Amino acid sequence: MDIKTFGYLYHKARGATRDEVIKEAEISHEEYMLYEQTLGSVLQDIMQDRSRASEIGADFVRLSRYVYGEASDQEKQITRPDAIKARSGELFSLPAIGTIAIPSISLHQAIADRRSLRKYTNKQISLDELSFLLWSCSWARDFRSNERMEITFRNVPSAGSRHPLETYLYIRRVEGLRPGLYYYHPIKHCLVLLDSSPEKEAELFEGCFRQEMAATSAVNIFWTAVPYRTAWRYGQRAYRYLYLDAGHAGQNLHLAAEAIGGGACMIGAYLDELMNSALGIDGKEEFVIYIATVGKKDFLSES
Ligand SMILES: Cc1cc2nc3c(=O)[nH]c(=O)nc-3n(C[C@H](O)[C@H](O)[C@H](O)COP(=O)(O)O)c2cc1C
Incomplete structure (x- = not known):
């Protein structure tokens, strides 16, 4: 992923309008149109994960407590x-x-x-x-x-x-x-x-x-x-x-x-x-x- 593709996905996922995405991601209108045509499924995956992403830090700390630990591969x-x-x-x-x-x-x-x-x-x-x-x-x-x-x-x-x-x-x-x-x-x-x-x-x-x-x-x-x-x-x-x-x-x-x-x-x-x-x-x-x-x-x- 290059920085322009990232910029498009990042601003799009945050709900920016077309003009805002073009400005913030420093991309041309043509690039925007190309990304619209080619990055639809990538954007969809990001949107699907967004609610999990907003909790992941606290979940990680909670679920990596010892009480959840399974036998490690070394133990096995x-x-x-x-x-x-x-x-x-x-x-x-x-x-x-x-x-x-x-x-x-x-x-x-x-x-x-x-x-x-x-x-x-x-x-x-x-x-x-x-x-x-x-x-x-x-x-x-x-x-x-x-x-x-x-x-x-x-x-x-x-x-x-x-x-x-x-x-x-x-x-x-x-x-x-x-x-x-x-x-x-x-x-x-x-x-x-x-x-x-x-x-x-x-x-x-x-x-x-x-x-x-x-x-x-x-x-x-x-x-x-x-x-x-x-x-x-x-x-x-x-x-x-x-x-x-x-x-x-x-x-x-x-x-x-x-x-x-x-x-x-x-x-x-x-x-x-x-x-x-x-x-x-x-x-x-x-x-x-x-x-x-x-x-x-x-x-x-x-x-
Ligand atoms: C985990 C971590 C990530 C950091 N990332 C950046 C960074 O991406 N860009 C940057 O300019 N400084 C970064 N810093 C430096 C901090 O901004 C800096 O340590 C802080 O402002 C305190 O200043 P000092 O290190 O001069 O005491 C990072 C520092 C740490 C520990």
Whole structure:
């Protein structure tokens, strides 16, 4: 779904008139007519779900209470899922964790100085700094695998150490790396190039609802969740944990970004369908859960 299609559906579902839809979704009259002819059944599905959607938050909290829990797949001894979803492509190793010069600012200072940073300088992030950022939020310090359990341990906590998050990056200004969409392998601590086309950058920016910082940052990080990794152990309650886990990754990244003289801004407002298709994931077995923009700080004019 592109941003125009979304705009049409969103405003239409809220009862906007034809002229309002054309104005708000920034579409032409011809596009409006085309959507009217082709998106009827999609709109109908959305309208049908609307009453459920208006209750889903409270229902989710209520129905994911332990009292409703059924035996999990782990309890039923169903084969365990893998701990990471490896992607194939051209590999780029990152400086090893033990060799990078970790910037020294105090934890007190990192916490006190952290702000959402939405304006960045044109300065590049070094490979050491990128390695450090990923170490803080996504790197796996340990990996254990046997027939019954496969598990990683990272610098962020995760319910049952299931670590359902995968990490993708759009790199714009990192020393020695060409711009493009990469996947981060948390065990090998390397990047896999997935797509270096300029169209991908534009698609990801649209997916962030064209929020400016997503186009001016040095790096954007997209965390996806693979829910079954956690649901295998915790059933539907796992969905609570996915979002809690993502928050930990986001905060560690925030603090690490401060330590390299930069900053981050989290993005929760994104177009799910477009983000998922841009990353080549199905939106159900794996979906985008949290996004962060990162770049260097202009110490003269912070915001
Ligand atoms: C879950 C979450 C989603 C957010 N989504 C956005 C977003 O889409 N766009 C944005 O500009 N800021 C976003 N933010 C940043 C908040 O606006 C910001 O944290 C808040 O205004 C407080 O400012 P501070 O981070 O500087 O303390 C998000 C923050 C969180 C935690």
